Amino acid sequence: MMAIFQIGLRRAGVHLPRASATFAPCLRRQVHPAAPSRVLQQLARTARFARRSYATDTTSGKVASAAAEASSGSSAKSSSFPETNSRIVGYWLVGSAASVFGIVVFGGLTRLTESGLSITEWRPVTGSLPPMSDADWQSEFDKYRASPEYKLINPHMDLAEFKKIYFMEWFHRVWGRVIGLTFVVPTVYFIARRRVTARMAVNLCGISALIGFQGFIGWWMVKSGLKDDLFAPGSHPRVSQYRLTAHLAAAVVCYGWMLLSGLNVLRTHQFLRWPEDARKTFHQLSDPALKTLRRSVTGLTLLIFTTLLSGALVAGLDAGLIYNEFPKMGVGYAPPKSELFDPFYSRREDRSDLWWRNMLENPSLVQLDHRILAVTTFTTVLALFAYARTGRVKAAIPRDVAKATTGLLHLALIQVTLGITTLIYLVPIPLAAAHQAGALALLTGALVAGHRLRLPGARTQALVERAYQRNVSVIRANMEACSQRALRNVAKKSA
């Protein structure tokens, strides 16, 4: 019985959060007088080992100084911000990221249904409500009828059809406002009530500014589709592909920023809850065998981001409506060079802008670029998956990182399949929207893998160490109380 009790204590020991480390069952039990001292010895050994291994784990000295600072509470005195973020902040950030994911996909649908140019004005406050009366609807419709898109593409559209595309764009804008409000208001609250660290306060202000800027980019993009020069013969009334790409890029940066900040908060809480497991994780993540893997995941994240931006150029130029086959593009694997680097797109007399203008404005080359980047991304994911399962990396890789690389492989497979089918079937709306969502999901996979591979900073490690030492001393104190009680019981019995 005692053996089971001892094992239980050792296993539960440092796992227990402070509040729960009361050992009531122990106090209730009748135990052999010699047993508690053995448990105590074991515990003391564990604590000595913990201190020793911590000293060797953190040779840089950064953690040691952060630990000293954390335990003296000097940082808490110099700033009124707490040392850790409230857990609710983590959930709220991840929830906000999910909302941004949703609006990105909805934004894609707005573009694919050609609804984006239906509201011809930008009224950040008064535009929150749709037209309320028939006269208001007629007035909105009249404004749209003066736009290049109506005159050149939709001259037969009636009011009922207009209402449909209007509501798509209106909902997209309202969703943007909701994201802004549900982010900025809690940001002010969390900072005012000191529920976040000073560093997180800076992050939250940065994200809030980016959300505001995103609204501006959105309008700047729509404006490019309403310009009068789009009435010129040969021009196609659609927004600038550069501005569409900037709008998507800002949304994706905002999403990634929210997601990583939220995951960091939740991970720190997890570490503080289970400090012994956290110390093992830190030890694993400090393995030099993971260095190249960590760099590769960062590189892959940037590559996915670049592929995603090149996809936005494809979408912005409607370049998915040509060369609807894969892997070939016409008779070969690439169109002829004269078509890829067409002087038509160059605006300088010396043709010095020929290559980059074609890369960003010529639909044939833009599609080829996207294919090349997509295939490179897919190959890199495959290589990463294989690398994570070979030699020293296989032995060192934490389980959750290995799982993330498997997830990445699946997401890349789905994304490439969606891309190819979108192309072959001439960009049907459901497939194209799923392809856009898939791009964000793939990026999420890479962000999560990178997040799991990241060794937390010295300050977090110090906090974890403090929590660990605190748990050890609480358990030791409880054990001592327990053994005293047992000794007293034995003394009482023998008397």
Ligand code: HEM
């Ligand atoms: C790693 C893989 C890929 C990523 C991250 C990716 C990403 C993207 C993104 C973000 C868009 C913009 C969607 C929008 O704004 O609506 C896009 C569009 C597009 N992609 Fe991909 N893509 C990948 C693979 C592929 C592949 C393999 C193909 C086919 C060869 C492909 C074909 C297309 C087409 C045709 C569009 C235009 C769809 C439209 O007009 O809405 N993609 N891609």
